[in-house]
Amino acid sequence: xxxxxxxxxxPGGAMIVFLILWELLVWANGWPNFVMASPxxxxxxxxxxxxxxxxxxxxxxxxxxxxxxxAVVFGTLLGMVMGFSKLAREALYPLLVGFNAIxxxxxxxxxxxxxxxxxxxxxxMLAFMISFFPIAVSVSIGLSTLEPEYRDILRAxxxxxxxxxxxxxxxxxxxEFFGALKVAVTLAFIGTNLMEIVSPHGxxxxxxxxxxxxxxxxxxxxxxxxxxxxxxxxxxxxVVALEKIFAGWAERSPG
Amino acid sequence: xxxxxxxxxxxxxxxxxxxxxxxxxxxxxxMPEGSFxxxxxxxxxGKSTLTRLVAGLMKPDQGVVKLGGKPVTGPRSTVGMAFxxxxxxxxxxxxxxxxxxxxxxxxxxxxxxxxDRARELLALVGLEGFEDKRPSELxxxxxxxxxxxxxxxxxxxxxxxxxxxGALDAFxxxxxxxxxxxxxxxxxxTCVLITxxxxxxxxxxxxxxxxxxxxxxxxxxxxxxxxxxxxLDDLYAPRAVELLAILRKEIQIAQGREPxxxxx
Numbered sequence: 001x002x003x004x005x006x007x008x009x010x011p012g013g014a015m016i017v018f019l020i021l022w023e024l025l026v027w028a029n030g031w032p033n034f035v036m037a038s039p040x041x042x043x044x045x046x047x048x049x050x051x052x053x054x055x056x057x058x059x060x061x062x063x064x065x066x067x068x069x070x071a072v073v074f075g076t077l078l079g080m081v082m083g084f085s086k087l088a089r090e091a092l093y094p095l096l097v098g099f100n101a102i103x104x105x106x107x108x109x110x111x112x113x114x115x116x117x118x119x120x121x122x123x124x125m126l127a128f129m130i131s132f133f134p135i136a137v138s139v140s141i142g143l144s145t146l147e148p149e150y151r152d153i154l155r156a157x158x159x160x161x162x163x164x165x166x167x168x169x170x171x172x173x174x175x176e177f178f179g180a181l182k183v184a185v186t187l188a189f190i191g192t193n194l195m196e197i198v199s200p201h202g203x204x205x206x207x208x209x210x211x212x213x214x215x216x217x218x219x220x221x222x223x224x225x226x227x228x229x230x231x232x233x234x235x236x237x238x239v240v241a242l243e244k245i246f247a248g249w250a251e252r253s254p255g
Numbered sequence: 256x257x258x259x260x261x262x263x264x265x266x267x268x269x270x271x272x273x274x275x276x277x278x279x280x281x282x283x284x285x286m287p288e289g290s291f292x293x294x295x296x297x298x299x300x301g302k303s304t305l306t307r308l309v310a311g312l313m314k315p316d317q318g319v320v321k322l323g324g325k326p327v328t329g330p331r332s333t334v335g336m337a338f339x340x341x342x343x344x345x346x347x348x349x350x351x352x353x354x355x356x357x358x359x360x361x362x363x364x365x366x367x368x369x370x371d372r373a374r375e376l377l378a379l380v381g382l383e384g385f386e387d388k389r390p391s392e393l394x395x396x397x398x399x400x401x402x403x404x405x406x407x408x409x410x411x412x413x414x415x416x417x418x419x420x421g422a423l424d425a426f427x428x429x430x431x432x433x434x435x436x437x438x439x440x441x442x443x444x445t446c447v448l449i450t451x452x453x454x455x456x457x458x459x460x461x462x463x464x465x466x467x468x469x470x471x472x473x474x475x476x477x478x479x480x481x482x483x484x485x486x487l488d489d490l491y492a493p494r495a496v497e498l499l500a501i502l503r504k505e506i507q508i509a510q511g512r513e514p515x516x517x518x519x
Contacts (some may be wrong), residue, residue: 153405245443
C-alpha cells in the first residue's frame with residue numbers, strides 16, 4: 001500500500017468503523033431518537049437545515065478565528081513582557097493563573113450583562129479570554145529559558161535587543177508557540193460555542209444546537225455535534241499546516 | 256588584523272544573595288598581538304568571567320581590560336566567540352548559521368561575497384558539501400567545526416574560545432586541535448582559549464596561564480616553546496612531557512593539594 005493511500009485509508013476506515021458501531025449500539029438497544037440519534041438520522045437533518053448549518057457554521061468559524069487572533073496578539077505581547085522581565089513575570093503570573101482558574105461558563109452571564117445585546121463582541125471576547133493563557137505562558141517560558149549562549153553569540157557582536165529577538169528568541173520560541181496554539185484553537189472554539197449556547201438569542205452552530213434542544217429535534221442536535229467536530233478538526237489542521245510552514249525545522253526526521 | 260589584549264589589575268565579584276562572591280583578584284595579563292593564550296585552572300575559578308570581560312559582555316569592578324590599547328566599554332564587532340555548546344540555530348542550514356555574524360557586523364561585503372567567505376571557511380574545516388544540512392544532521396564534532404567558522408567569519412581581531420572542545424570525544428578533539436592550527440595559519444587573530452585539558456593547552460597555545468583557585472590571579476604563565484608546526488606526535492616529545500608536568504604541578508598548587516603532598 002503506498003503512503004498517501006494509507007494516510008487517507010487508515011483514518012477514513014476508522015471513522016467508518018466508528019459510525020457502524022454507533023449505528024449498531026443504537027439499534028441493539030432499541031433506543032428511540034430522544035435518547036440517542038443514530039448516524040442514519042443525520043442526513044435528513046442536514047438536508048432539511050443545510051442553510052442554517054452554512055450560516056451558523058460561518059458565524060461560529062469567524063468568531064472563533066477572530067477571538068483566536070486577538071488571543072495570539074495579546075498572548076504573545078504578554079508572554080514577551082513576562083519572558084523578558086522577571087519583575088513582570090512575578091507580578092503577572094499569579095493573576096494570570098487565578099484568571100485562568102475561573103470556569104469560563106461563569107464569565108458568560110457577566111459578559112452578557114456588561115455588553116448587552118452585542119452578541120458578536122461577547123462571543124469573540126469569550127473565545128479570546130479562554131484561549132490566550134496557553135499562548136502567553138508558552139511564549140514567556142520560551143523566552144525566559146533561552147540559553148544565555150544564544151544571546152551572547154549576537155550580543156558579543158554588539159547586536160541590539162531587537163535584533164536578538166528577531167534573529168534568535170522569536171524563531172527559537174516558535175515550536176512552543178505552535179504547541180500552545182493547538183491547545184488555544186480548541187479552547188477558542190469551546191469559548192465560542194459556550195457563548196452561543198448559553199446566551200439567549202445566540203447565533204452560530206451553538207444556537208442551532210440550542211434550538212434543536214428546545215424543539216426536541218434530537219437528530220438536529222447530533223447533526224450539529226458532528227458539524228462542530230468537522231469544523232474543529234479543520235481549524236486544528238490549519239494550525240498544524242501553519243506549524244509545518246513556520247516551525248517545520250523543529251520536526252526531527254524519524255530514525 | 257589582530258589586536259593585543261591586556262588586563263590591568265582587574266578585580267571582579269558577583270553579587271549573590273549570600274553577599275559578594277569575588278572571582279577575579281587583581282588579575283594582570285598581557286596577550287601580544289596574534290598570540291594564542293590558553294587559560295587553565297581549577298573548576299569555577301573565574302575563567303569564563305575572563306572571557307565575558309574581554310568580550311565586553313561585562314564590566315570589571317576595578318581595573319581595565321584593553322583591546323589594542325583601548326579600554327573595552329561594551330561589546331564590539333571585532334570579537335568572535337565560540338562556546339562548549341556550539342549553539343547553532345536549528346532553523347538555519349549550516350551555511351546560513353556561519354553567515355549569521357555577517358548579518359550583524361557591517362563588512363561592506365555583498366551577498367555573494369558573504370556566501371563565498373562562509374563557504375571558504377567551511378571548506379577549510381572540512382565541511383564542504385554540508386552547507387545545506389541542518390545542524391541536527393551533523394555530528395557533535397562537525398557542529399563544533401561550524402561553530403568555529405561562525406566565530407571567525409567576520410574576521411575578528413580577537414577570538415575567544417570557552418572550552419569549545421570540552422564535550423567532544425578524544426579522537427574528535429584531536430582532529431579539531433589540528434583544524435584550529437589550520438585556521439590560525441589562514442586567519443589572523445589574537446586568541447584566548449579557556450580549557451580544562453592540559454594537553455590541549457600545550458598543543459595549541461603560545462603561552463598557558465594557570466589561574467589560582469577563586470578569586471583567581473594569574474598564578475603562573477608558562478611559555479609553550481614548541482615551535483609553529485606542531486603535530487600530535489610532538490605531544491609525546493620530552494619537551495611536551497616536561498611542560499605538562501610543570502602545568503600539572505601548578506594546577507595542584509592552585510587546588511591547594513600540592514603543599515600537603517610536599518609535606519609528606
